[in-house]
Amino acid sequence: MRRKIYFYLFVGLFLFAVLFPFFWQFITSIKPPAELFGKHAFSFYTTNPGLQSYINVFSDEKRPFLRYLWNSTVVSTITTAFSLIIASFTAYAIARLQFRGKNILLGVILAVSMFPQIATIAPVYLFLQQFDWTNSYFGLILPYTTFALPLAIWNLTTYYKQIPLELEESAKVDGASAFQRFYRIIVPLVLPGTFTTAILVFIAAWNEFLFALTINTEEMYKTIPVGIALFQGQFIIPWGDIAAATVIVTIPLIVLVLFFQRWIVAGLTSGAVKE
Amino acid sequence: MKPKWGFSEKNIAYLFIFPAVLIITVIALYPVLRTFWLSLYDVRLNDPSKNDIYNSYKLDMDRFVEKYPILVSLIDRSSKKPENQPSVAKLHQLNEQVLEVKDSLSKVPNFAKQYDQVDTIQLDDGNVPEELATFAMNKGSADSLLKQLEALQSEVKKLKLKDSDKQGILGLLNGIEKTVITPNFVGFDHYTDIMKQSRFWFSLWNTTIFTVISVFIELVLGLAIALLINRQFRGRGIVRASVLVPWAIPTVVSALMWKFMFDGQNGIMAKFFHSIGLIPDMGTLLTSKFWSMFSVIFADVWKTTPFVTLLLLAGLQTISGSLYEAAHVDGATRMQQFFKITLPLLKPTILVTLLFRTLDAFKIFDLVYVLTGGSNSTETISLFTYKIMFSQMNFGVGSALSVIGFICIAIISIIYIRFLGANIMNNNQSH
Incomplete structure (x- = not known):
């Protein structure tokens, strides 16, 4: 019994450490401006909560917060869809078909996933600038593929390998071509894995910072991480507004994580753990 | 059996991998070579006579x-x-x-x-x-x-x-x-100049310090937590879900959260550290060299330890319980069980986790950009490179720095893969 109490005490402490910053952001976001400084700054509750910070976030004309959210949604969704379609074909070929240079391909994909983004940014930036693609969605989707595609291929390959070989064998006997086997049998079976991979790719694209910061510098094309990071003014930092903004972007992620935690965990660990 | 479409299996494979190979070549492999090429020239975007490669x-x-x-x-x-x-x-x-x-x-x-x-x-x-x-x-x-x-x-x-x-x-x-x-080819001059700059060595040092310390803490802490929660208990789902949240939010957001909590006047963590006597006054956290690095590492540990825990927990769950039972019957102590069973069997997971964490930590950019802006000895290689490229618009020197960063990452990967060897590739090799 005693051990159990200690255990739950430990779990509670761990949860507190993990969740406290979120709680603190939330409290800060509903405190009236006057309570953000001085002794009230450290108080764990507020007697007169308000939504002023949230109103500020959405009403500032200089930083179109909704537009940032929209930009991130568009860029992340297209990046995810695009990389997943291409990665599905590649992953199937790697998992199921025989071809020369498979190991080289795998090695290259692994190497590319380890590339520091800073190593490709100069030519990518110059290229996009030359064709006037900076400050556009395409200008981000293209470089985002550098990390999204290897991530998707690597994850999907694991899932494609888990599909029993017998299913395909029997289809083969029935005379189905590799292409038919791919989209009639494998793709439907691997949908859950594809979905898990999609979540991981989407989150990676949603959170990307360096490319977004350098390529899309106009307010109308900034993504949410860049938008929030540049909330900090030159001299004053509007902590209440920043807190409200972080709460707004964190809530959808919390919902996503609560709904799909099993899948996300499976996706995250499939690369690192050999079953 | 001959496939219907007159394609051999091999050709279909090539057809399937073609789009990915094309994209990876165009947007990843070519740019890396191009970065190296740029680094041999004096390219400055704010100087019209040097804004490109001229031969x-x-x-x-x-x-x-x-x-x-x-x-x-x-x-x-x-x-x-x-x-x-x-x-x-x-x-x-x-x-x-x-x-x-x-x-x-x-x-x-x-x-x-x-x-x-x-x-x-x-x-x-x-x-x-x-x-x-x-x-x-x-x-x-x-x-x-x-x-x-x-x-x-x-x-x-x-x-x-x-x-x-x-x-x-x-x-x-x-x-x-x-x-x-005029032709702006400079050969390896940028590299030799960089090697003479103390700012470069300093940023390399900062990056190394950050990587080694944060990854070490995350691993030890993650392993300890994983070992403790590796059992069935009520509320397991909540723990797992909340562990995912710091991982899922953008680094920029977590950096801003901690920047507020480390703030010299209104920061609750600064106040806490001050009240337990860790720091002489609240302003110290983000204004002195040691404590700035401490803050960056602290914020990174908070964001990444849960993720490490998750990976290690998944690794632990693949270890069969019967091994421990057998060891228990043979009279092995908990310590012995840990060193003789857990650690050896968990080694592949630990190595893969270490590899990914080390590479990620070495590339660190957004956390430092937001939290300290690179002041007080927290400027990392990535941040230094970014500043040279996009504040000074010096793409020649910036590219040389990128190449150096790339080489560092390559060296780290090679060292790890030597250890991991077949482990990581086996995961994706054919049956």
């Missing part, structure tokens, strides 16, 4: 034609102003010399013709087509042009003129000098 001598006709007549007329107007009367003879002489610049250029075949073509287009407000926008020169004529322009500048500096006129003429001469494009 030959050229004149930027577009801007030359634009600036040259303005210079001529400015000198002319200056010579008519009463304030400039003492130097009027000198100005007339200067005018002659400036006209001579164009005259001597006109001796080069086709120059005069192209000058007039560009001039006509500019008068009509049209866009100068690419083939007319630059004029190829040989080294000799480019050098003599530059020499003339420099001589003119030093002469103007000696003249007694109204200050605004003097600055205007000098500015235009300088602008015209910048239309002379």
